Amino acid sequence: MLPPKIFFEKVKEIMWPIERKELKLFIPMALMMLCILFNFGALRSIKDSLVVPSMGAEIISFLKLWLVLPSCVIFTVLYVKLSNKLNFEYIFYIIVGSFLLFFLLFAYIIYPNQDIYHPNDEMINNLIASYPNFKWFIKLGSQWSYALMYIFAELWSAVVINLMFWQFANxxxxxxxxxxxxxxxxxxxxxxxxxxGSVLVFFSSGQDVIDSELLLDSFNASAGNAIMLQPIMSIIVTAGIIAMLLFRIINRFILTDSINVLDAKKLQLK
Structure with a gap:
C-alpha cells in the first residue's frame, strides 16, 4: 500500500497535472475556453428555440444541408484568403468580432423588428401553394433572420471552438x-x-420549455415568465469580449515569457 503522501501526489497528477509555473498560461486558456463554450451552450438553445416553433423540426436537416454546409465552405475559403494576408491574432479578432456584432444586431435590431423584415403569412402561403416543390426554401425565406441566426450559432461551434481555439492551443x-x-x-x-444552462433557466423564470414566443425584447417584455433575448445576447457578447481580451493577454504578455515560448515563430501564427 502506498504511503498517504505518495498516494495524494499520484491523485494530484491525475486530477490536476498542471505545474505551478504553467498556471500563468493555463488559467487564461481555461477561462477563454469556458467563455467560448458558455456561448456555445447558450446559442445552441436559442437557435433551436427560434427555428423549431416557427418552421417545424423537419426544417433542421434541410437547413443544415442547404445553408449551414455551404456557409462552412464559404467560410473556409474566406479563412484561407485571410490567412494569406494576416497573422492568426488579427484573424481571431476579425472572426470573433464579426460573430459578436451579428449577435448584437440580431438581438437589438432584427428580432424586435421582425414583423417589418419578414414577409407576411399570406404571401408565404400563396408562394407555397404556387410552388410546392420549393416549400422549404420559401419557409426559410419567410423566417430568414432565424435561419441566419441558426447558421451563426452552428458556425460558432465549427469555427470559434474547433478551428480558432484548438488551432491556437495546438x-x-x-x-x-x-x-x-x-x-x-x-x-x-x-x-x-x-x-x-443556469443563465437560460434564470431568464426563463421557471419555464420548462424554451419557446421562441417567449423570446421578448427587454423593452416590451410584459410576461413574467419570459426569456429575455436581449440580456442573454448581451451576456453572450460580454463572454465573447472576455475571450478576446484573454486571447490578447496571452499573445501580448504571456507568450513573450521565455518559459512559455516553444518557438519564436509561433508568436506569428500563419
Missing part, C-alpha cells in the same frame, strides 16, 4: 503539455455549458 502547447492540459481544459470548459 500552436502554443507541445505534445507533452497537450496530453496534460487538454483533459483539464475540457473539464473546465464544460463548466461553461453548465453556466449557460
Amino acid at each position: 500552436h502554443i502547447f507541445d505534445t507533452s503539455k497537450a496530453k496534460r492540459f487538454y483533459p483539464v481544459l475540457g473539464m473546465i470548459g464544460n463548466i461553461g455549458l453548465i453556466i449557460a
Whole structure:
C-alpha cells in the first residue's frame, strides 16, 4: 500500500497535472475556453428555440444541408484568403468580432423588428401553394433572420471552438503539455455549458420549455415568465469580449515569457 503522501501526489497528477509555473498560461486558456463554450451552450438553445416553433423540426436537416454546409465552405475559403494576408491574432479578432456584432444586431435590431423584415403569412402561403416543390426554401425565406441566426450559432461551434481555439492551443502547447492540459481544459470548459444552462433557466423564470414566443425584447417584455433575448445576447457578447481580451493577454504578455515560448515563430501564427 502506498504511503498517504505518495498516494495524494499520484491523485494530484491525475486530477490536476498542471505545474505551478504553467498556471500563468493555463488559467487564461481555461477561462477563454469556458467563455467560448458558455456561448456555445447558450446559442445552441436559442437557435433551436427560434427555428423549431416557427418552421417545424423537419426544417433542421434541410437547413443544415442547404445553408449551414455551404456557409462552412464559404467560410473556409474566406479563412484561407485571410490567412494569406494576416497573422492568426488579427484573424481571431476579425472572426470573433464579426460573430459578436451579428449577435448584437440580431438581438437589438432584427428580432424586435421582425414583423417589418419578414414577409407576411399570406404571401408565404400563396408562394407555397404556387410552388410546392420549393416549400422549404420559401419557409426559410419567410423566417430568414432565424435561419441566419441558426447558421451563426452552428458556425460558432465549427469555427470559434474547433478551428480558432484548438488551432491556437495546438500552436502554443507541445505534445507533452497537450496530453496534460487538454483533459483539464475540457473539464473546465464544460463548466461553461453548465453556466449557460443556469443563465437560460434564470431568464426563463421557471419555464420548462424554451419557446421562441417567449423570446421578448427587454423593452416590451410584459410576461413574467419570459426569456429575455436581449440580456442573454448581451451576456453572450460580454463572454465573447472576455475571450478576446484573454486571447490578447496571452499573445501580448504571456507568450513573450521565455518559459512559455516553444518557438519564436509561433508568436506569428500563419
